[in-house]
Amino acid sequence: MKAIWTGALSFGLINIPVSLYSASQDRALHFKLVHKTDSCPIGYEKVCKSTGKEIPNDEIAKAYELENGEMVMLEDSDFKKANAKKTSTIDIDSFADEKEIDPLYYEKAYYIEPAKKAEKAYVLLREALKKSCKVGVATFVMREKEKLAIIRASEDTLMLEQLHFHDEIRDPKGLHIPDSKEPAAKEMEIAELLIEKLSGKFNIKKFKDTYVEDVMAIINEKAAGKKPKQRGTAPSFTDMHDMMAMLKKSLEKSGSK
Helix, strand or coil, X not given: CCCCEEEEEEECCEEEEEXXXXXXXXXXXXXXXXXXXXXXXXXXXXXXXXXXXXCCHHHCCXXXXXXXXXXXXXXXXXXXXXXXXXXXEEEEEEEECHHHCCHHHEEEEEEEEECCCCHHHHHHHHHHHHHHCCEEEEEEEECCEEEEEEEEEECCEEEEEEECCHHHCCCHHHCCCCCCCCCCHHHHHHHHHHHHHCCCCCCHHHCCCHHHHHHHHHHHHHHCCCCCCCCCCCCCCCCHHHHHHHHHHHHHHHHHC
């Protein structure tokens, strides 16, 4: 794995040299854009909007436009100068109970690896988090943006769970959300029974991305000159006036599970 960030993990006056590695990988199929008539690849060029000329990467810079239209050029070093500590430190500000954090705020997970000779401090923080049943609440800067995160112990590994800031979460007020009216007692009873019958211990290994396999099957069929087969059928929406009957059918179907 390739480290995507290196710096220090700080708690109190202790600074542990660490590297961050993405804990997940993209399983999506990657497609190329081509011309329909001859399959010629379509590319994106970085061109100057004034002249239409293509600009090489080494001549491209980041700039901020002021209100008067003036462009202020920024170098990579300028972002580090903005706050040298935040650009090189995952700073644990406080500790909290992980149950207090709404899952809505979770964004992405990273593994934390200590540098050589920093294992002692790494193990100390890991075991202290385990025994206290707490997580560290931290901030750091990555890709020119400040991030909020928690540091937690997962078996022998320290994890960084990147969070959304509160003001990044959209307010659902503009959506048409039903109020908190109580459903019919009988429907509620059957719904709760259905949930109970379909409940079991969560096992992440049971779940697999089968859609990618289905798309690959379509690709293989087309490559072989065959007409792709339809897989599955789109569901029809439930008639809300027939809710009870559908709940009962669902309950009967769940019997085998």
